[in-house]
Amino acid sequence: MFRSSSGRKYAITIGAALCAGAIAGAAWFVRNRGGVDKILTIYGNVDIREVQVAFNDADRIKRMYVQEGDFVRPGQLLAELDDRRYAANANQARRTAEAQRQTLTRLLNGSRPEEILHARATMGAMYATLRDDEITYRRNLELRRKQVIPQQTLDDSEARLNEARGNYEAARQTWILAVKGPRIEDIDQARATLKADEAALAFAERELGDIKLVAHSDGVIEDRILEPGDMASPGVPAFTMALTNPVWVRAYVPETYMGRIYPGMRAEITADSFPGRIFQGWIGYISPTAEFTPKNVETPELRTRLVYQVRVYACNPLNELRLGMPATVTVALDQPIPPANQVNGLGCEQSNSAGEQSQLR
Secondary structure, eight states: OHHHHHHHHHHHHHHHHHHHHHHHHHHHHHHHHHHHHTEEEEEEEEEOOEEEEOOSSOEEEEEEOOOTTOEEOTTOEEEEEOOHHHHHHHHHHHHHHHHHHHHHHHHHHOOOHHHHHHHHHHHHHHHHHHHHHHHHHHHHHHHHHTTOSOHHHHHHHHHHHHHHHHHHHHHHHHHHHHHHOSOHHHHHHHHHHHHHHHHHHHHHHHHHHTTEEEOSSSEEEEEEOOOTTSEEBTTBOSEEEEEOSSOEEEEEEEGGGGGGOOTTOEEEEEETTSTTOOEEEEEEEEOSSOEEOOTTTOOGGGTTOEEEEEEEEEOOTTOOOOTTOEEEEEEETTOOOOOGGGSSOOOEEOOSSTTSOOEEO
16 A cells, blocks of 8 residues: 555655746747847858049049059048149139139229319319300300401311310319219129139139049049049049948848838947857848849749848948948847837947947947
8 A cells, every 4th residue: 555655745745846847848939939030140241432533624634643442531532633724724814813803802992082172173274264164255246246257267266166166065074083083883893703704713622622633432442543744634533442430241031021121220339250259230121122142042942932132331440341241131030129219310329449340339
């Protein structure tokens, strides 16, 4: 009887242990399966933008200051053209604008007091001559009536009188104009001409400034296409430059995950070139159209599967991620949907130490 009771207790103990183990195993399976479902892992390659850097003017290249592989900053001088022709044009435009500026100033200042006095004195002299010719004409008219002088003498005195009247009137109008000063229309015309000359000067100075080719953003010189002595023009690139910002990983997400990823979600990026290193990033672009898995990333069993291209922007303060590097991206799918005003506002800040990884702002 005692042995039978012990056997039953032993069997109950074994059954309870197996049940507990099954429950624990199921919990472990559910927990791990849930963890896998909450992580999206995708593969892709680092991508960047390239620009063709060209002069905005046409002339012969005088100097080039960078080589292939040089890192350049915004505003850094890359090359410059021969400036003699553009400097001469700018100098001519500057002199023309200055001459017109003086003309406008003269019109705005009006007549000088000395000019008014001169016009008044000239008018007075013409009036005196007119009075003398009037007296002479009246005297000759009386003498002609008495048949003392010939008709020709009277006609000559009348002609001189008419000339004196005209000269006086001209002198009087000159004096009036000197007092009134320039016409408003003349001032407006001079002002408009000055604006046109100043615009021509600004254009000439801009052309002179365009002989210097400067970098518009951070980047690395990939190709130095032209050399000093070559003829440059806006349609002929002098350099090819790879932009170091932004840098992203071009990857492809299966259609089944499209409802679980959003622009602005944080991501972690790893590359084979930097084992153990994690680069922080975020999803910045999701293609609105589906495509078949690209040949360079697919496996034979995935050739008919639809995917969407995504760009995962990377924090790359030390310029370690380079064009074409294979990269692995992991995205936690249980993140809250980012606010709309933060989708395009994410960025990176560089740590003080070069060895520390950058964090999302």
